[in-house]
Amino acid sequence: MNYLDRTVPPVSQRIAQFPLIKPQKYHLSNQLPVYTIHAPEQEIIQISWVFDVGGYDSALPAQSLYATKMLAEGTTHKTAQEINEAIDEFGAFLDLQSDADQSIITLYTPARYAENTIPLIAEILFEPTFPEQEWHIFLLKQQKDLQINLQKTAFLAGRAFSKTLFENHPYGKILSEELLANYPKNEIVSFYQNLLLQNSFAVYLTGNFSENVLQNLENYFSKLPYSNKPSKTPQMLQPQSQKVFVEKSDSLQNSLRVGKLVIGRNHEDYMKLSVCSTILGGYFGSRLMQNIREEKGLTYGIYSVLKNMRWATHFVISTDVRTEAYQVALQEIYKEIQVLQQEKVSEVELEKVKNYMAGSVANELTNANAQMHLQSIIHLHQLPENYYESFLERLYSVNSEDVLAVAQKYLDCSEMIEVVAGRKPQ
Template sequence: MSLDRTTAPPFIIPEEISFIKPTKRTLPNGVHLYFNSTPNLGAVRIEVNGESLRGELGVTKKMVSFFTLHMLLEGTVTKSGAELDDFFDYYASEVEIISSFEHQGIALLTTKKHFSSVLPVFRELMTEAVFPEKELQKLKSQKALNISIQFEKNAVRASHLFRQQLFGESHPYGMISEERDVALINREDLVDYYQNYLWVNPEIFIAGDLTENELELIENVLGDLPVHSYQSTPPQFANIGKELLIENREKSVQSSVRLGCHLIPKTHPDYHALSVFNTFLGGYFGSRLIKNIREDKGHTYGIYSSIGGLKSSDYWVIAADVKKEYTSEVLDEIYKELEILQYQEIPIEELETVRNYLIGNLLSTFSSSFELINRFKGIHQAGLDLSFYENRLSFLKNFQAADIQRTGQQLISQDYFVGSIVG
């Protein structure tokens, strides 16, 4: 029987989704390990992910964590940086640096075939790094040049200033790294951070076709990893609203715009409704901001809104690069679309389009065990479990326009906004 390729297959929404929870083990050093099995898949990914204590370093050493992490591959007690590169290349393996506002660490992507050979060297990066002075100076020079170049880009500068407005310029999340900060870094700073601040409250996340013997190998290799326990309290942020920070650049033909505010955490009962509200406004390519400012008016190539995640609360940002002469008009249109979405009836066709888009997007993010362990990590670090996604599917299948608009009215206000314009 031949297939009829002129008709798309029907879109079927599953009644429910269920996930195989990662297996949890506790290593001898107290570190929790979460493992998802991937039968018949020859790749293995292991991530050691700890809490970031950048706030403990003070303003003058705000770049220490960056240099410490990026120097791990520049040499260990037994191997030079070049030898490490050759080793991981030979075994078709990659080491990835993990760095965010609240977390830091490293990850290894390798093959099941070579896993036992590569794991001990991966461990060396966590305990035997030597931070050679010559390579540090080279990296400092590269970073200083990169900062100089990035500062010239309107979009980068606008994002920096937005963070400063949102979190405060004295808070670690709002601090902007400058060339002079690079000069303050020395090797002793890196060694101290490596020994005392790097592996704080770490957890291990693994996906791969690993046997019990291979999991025991991980326990043996990482079970005595020196770790640090630290009882931290997530920072609390409040929306206070500020005038937009404007940095004029006369030669620019475009302005980079960033607007946003603090939101509720993922544990809040209205979180799913708020995330759907974001999708309607600017969270996908058919959003209202895209249709108005890109398609109808042609003032920008792209405009979007997105939600960033933190432990205590998420945050919201609307971002666009627009023709400079239309900057004020674009701001007015953003506020107008926000108010329309909050108070004017959402058409049924648009409602169902967004519903189907979000359900399809949700299901597509679990197409592999590698993605599942990443999704688990994200909500686990927010204090949730995989039922978060089961509840999300249930909400997406049943939400009504009134649910979305009520949440938008209650939790989003122009009075909360901070932002920046560079151009």
């Protein structure tokens, strides 16, 4: 009997090309863009209304998120319970989200009931009432969630890192218990009226939809004047190197964040830096994982990542370690960065990482929803339309000299923001 030798990794090979599906683009009569991918095998269709406003545009922390969430808490014709019952009746699901740059309403609905569920979205978008009782219940839940999160060192570290990285910048707004205790509902209504409905948005549609679905979108959303305002001018960021310790005296572990602002997706060096970050801490076999988890046993996991927002991109290393081990962990983090700056990566390791990165993208392209997500990334970051078509070519062209150069240029340890949340050892 032949047994599989699990000490020998399987042979990897390059991916020749991604199975990309190019969305079709339509316009409603008001010029609102609708991007579609027809997938006959997908009976649950997904429709996303993506608005180009988010936390960056908000006057207060969480303002865009709360305004978006409250849309489904009552309309001129339905209570929150009636909205939920109507969604459930047709086997649909509604997701309301807002992040730093966008506010998104997503409807998952059986294709045969889309004509029933699309009007519900129009109702919550055009006729919300922001009822006082539901607002009070919503705020109580947010207060409880924040109280729970403030007991977690990972939350405290992430919060302090963002505040320090984006000090005096729209991305750096931090929600406090004091604000939540008296959060003004009029600011939520103001965001809805003056920003959400007044800025450009697009619709993304995937699944086994019929022409009737497109007609329903025309019937219910073409009456909204479409605003295609020019891109906002981003505030310039001035990164500052700082070390921050957030004390939590009863903690059994310390959470670490180390990072800085870097170049964005549109920069010619971005792919090289992405490869560099992946080598350092972007997958389970990374250098940080091998050193700090496997060899020294200081953590269950440690990762580095490039986080992209529309107007800023940052590099960050995240981990949780034993309180008495956090200083050793920080020393090893900086050591691994310096090794990348001083020694060329081997061709074997480089090829393994590039194949991993290619495979990760390929694994995300298993259905129409995932394919459409790539299109939304292109729109958000104003990337070339062939960005993912040329992804593999750009990835496989990265060499060891490139990795060395970007590590030296963009990962200067003296410019890092370092945040520790937890307990200082005695």
